[in-house]
Amino acid sequence: MSIATENDSSSAPSKFQMIADGEATAILPTGGKQKPITVIGTEAIRATFDDLCLQQAINSRLAPGVTDLVLNPDAHCGYGAPVGCVMVSPTHIYPGPVGVDIKCSMSLLQTSLPADAILDRPTRRALINAICERTPTGAGRGQRNAPKSRHVGEALGKRVLVEGASRGVCEELGIPPEWAARCEDSAHVGHDDSTGALALRLEQLLPQMHRFDAKMTQLGSYGGGNHFGECEVVHVEANDRAREAARVFGLVDGGVAFLSHCGSRGIGHQLASGQFKALQGKFTQWDIPLPGGDRELVYAPLGTPEADAYIDDMALGANFATVNHLLINALVLEAFQEVLPGVAGQLVYFISHNIARKEVVNNNIAWVHRKGATRAFPAGHHALRDTPFAETGHPILLPGNPQAGSVVMAADAGAAVSCYSVNHGAGRQLGRKAAKRALDQKEVDRSFEEADILTNCRAYPIDEAPAAYKDFDEVLRSVKSAGLASEVARLKAKFVIKDGDQADD
Incomplete structure (x- = not known):
């Protein structure tokens, strides 16, 4: 299969390039000699990863003792490591790639x-x-x-x-x-x-x-x-x-x-x-x-x-x-x-x-x-x-x-x-603040009514709407x-x- 490079979806060109090696897989080089990051996602999904998410992935891959890092389709910015990643180390333990809600x-x-x-x-x-x-x-x-x-x-x-x-x-x-x-x-x-x-x-x-x-x-x-x-x-x-x-x-x-x-x-x-x-x-x-x-x-x-x-x-x-x-x-x-x-x-x-x-x-x-x-x-x-x-x-x-x-x-x-x-x-x-700015509360509530999905909420949390x-x-x-x-x-x-x-x- 042919190899292609691509930028992320932000309006400014990304400083990171993922190299596609399949319909829904790619690698993200770290800039060093380490094994690159494994990326799971179609081209459309890879376009959802912003530069901060990719930078967190690279920081995590280059951290001491880390041998493998996987970026999943749901990846977005997290605590140190992106939410939606897998980080492997035989020698070190990291709190960040577990997060503050242990065993969610x-x-x-x-x-x-x-x-x-x-x-x-x-x-x-x-x-x-x-x-x-x-x-x-x-x-x-x-x-x-x-x-x-x-x-x-x-x-x-x-x-x-x-x-x-x-x-x-x-x-x-x-x-x-x-x-x-x-x-x-x-x-x-x-x-x-x-x-x-x-x-x-x-x-x-x-x-x-x-x-x-x-x-x-x-x-x-x-x-x-x-x-x-x-x-x-x-x-x-x-x-x-x-x-x-x-x-x-x-x-x-x-x-x-x-x-x-x-x-x-x-x-x-x-x-x-x-x-x-x-x-x-x-x-x-x-x-x-x-x-x-x-x-x-x-x-x-x-x-x-x-x-x-x-x-x-x-x-x-x-x-x-x-x-x-x-x-x-x-x-x-x-x-x-x-x-x-x-x-x-x-x-x-x-x-x-x-x-x-x-x-x-x-x-x-x-x-x-x-x-x-x-x-x-x-x-x-x-x-x-x-x-x-x-x-x-x-x-x-x-x-x-x-x-x-x-x-x-x-x-x-x-x-x-x-x-x-x-x-x-x-x-x-969409981040929580961005969702509140971009989405309309009445439209969100109407969409649940049209889908015949009941909730316990007077108004469905707009930052949790499907469009977020x-x-x-x-x-x-x-x-x-x-x-x-x-x-x-x-x-x-x-x-x-x-x-x-x-x-x-």
């Missing part, structure tokens, strides 16, 4: 309801009200804002952070314990692969934590900004592979499902912010140069006390995020059962897109940092051995927007080129054309639980 994730609950059970608007409105009585939204909101939520005190909160979705924690919160087996990681351990390290680290942190007990009351809540809950109708793709994958995943064609997006709430933000501050202080104290001069690209070499502390704090936040999702799903199912008695539900999957994990990359153990990127292990991958997904690949949950829909995918063998990762969604094309995000179909075309993953099912929204506060991540 997606989960999907399949119910036993057929689509016609939620056709009428009064039923959907009753479901919205029942869910909001149990799962509060908003950056500062917790259990006191939802009369039918679960009470979580300080003692149980400590167990959540240390144990993750253990059987004991699940049973105490009314979460079906078998759902833990449907998690990418149901529990995270400390730097020495023990829960004891997490218990010790938490005891060290507690005296300096601001309002720990209040943060534990946020368990089972969505937060604000781009976090959401969506009631979906499942449409399985009409081919044998998709049907078999849907069967293994537990997806029901024409059935009602519920998709959730949230993370570790206030406790994750506090843990991440503390780590940024501590590591930035070390860089100043030791007069270490920052990669690209960016304070958000601080790092710690593995095996140092600083790296151990970050890994422990990330695990504490990740455990909260895991149980937060599982509790939300339990509360959502409870709400459905209140409005439509007899409904059953099964967790399809829970998967993160803001986390660092130890994985095998190029036959070596390395820390794979996924910032706005999600794991994509195909059928036959060694990590899926002895799981239900060994022959299909695990479910990949990709949110688009309520009007374009979201998708469930399964990875293909070609995902090796992206370090077994894909994008975490559509990705922003990239063309989801073009994003999906990038993933499929690059050979990373195939579509199993499309999810079409019937109502949305949302909040207008600024995003947690």
Whole structure:
């Protein structure tokens, strides 16, 4: 295939050039002898990457210990590293390519309801009200804002952070314990692969934590900004592979499902912010140069006390995020059962897109940092051995927007080129302030009414409107054309639980 260079979409010529090497793949040279950045995206998608995003990618690739960097179709500016990137290092750990919302994730609950059970608007409105009585939204909101939520005190909160979705924690919160087996990681351990390290680290942190007990009351809540809950109708793709994958995943064609997006709430933000501050202080104290001069690209070499502390704090936040999702799903199912008695539900999957994990990359153990990127292990991958997904690949949950829909995918063998990762969604094309300037509130609300999608909002958050995000179909075309993953099912929204506060991540 012919090689072509291209500039980004800004009106001024870009100082960066991506070199296309396929319909939906390219490389971005770093200016040095290092392996170039792998870029996933069609020409139209590559045109959405502005110079700041590309500069962050280069800074991240040139940072100490980094061996691989992948830029996904949803990429846009983030903390040090772009949102929508994968960063691999066998020797260093980086907080920036995880971000301040540790283990922001997606989960999907399949119910036993057929689509016609939620056709009428009064039923959907009753479901919205029942869910909001149990799962509060908003950056500062917790259990006191939802009369039918679960009470979580300080003692149980400590167990959540240390144990993750253990059987004991699940049973105490009314979460079906078998759902833990449907998690990418149901529990995270400390730097020495023990829960004891997490218990010790938490005891060290507690005296300096601001309002720990209040943060534990946020368990089972969505937060604000781009976090959401969506009631979906499942449409399985009409081919044998998709049907078999849907069967293994537990997806029901024409059935009602519920998709959730949230993370570790206030406790994750506090843990991440503390780590940024501590590591930035070390860089100043030791007069270490920052990669690209960016304070958000601080790092710690593995095996140092600083790296151990970050890994422990990330695990504490990740455990909260895991149980937060599982509790939300339990509360959502409870709400459905209140409005439509007899409904059953099964967790399809829970998967993160803001986390660092130890994985095998190029036959070596390395820390794979996924910032706005999600794991994509195909059928036959060694990590899926002895799981239900060994022959299909695990479910990949990709949110688009309520009007374009979201998708469930399964990875293909070609995902090796992206370090077994894909994008975490559509990705922003308008910043929040730009969206508020460019979009019309009445038109946004009218579009939801015309699509017959109900929401809990008096006015849909304009900075979260579909037009603030990239063309989801073009994003999906990038993933499929690059050979990373195939579509199993499309999810079409019937109502949305949302909040207008600024995003947690």
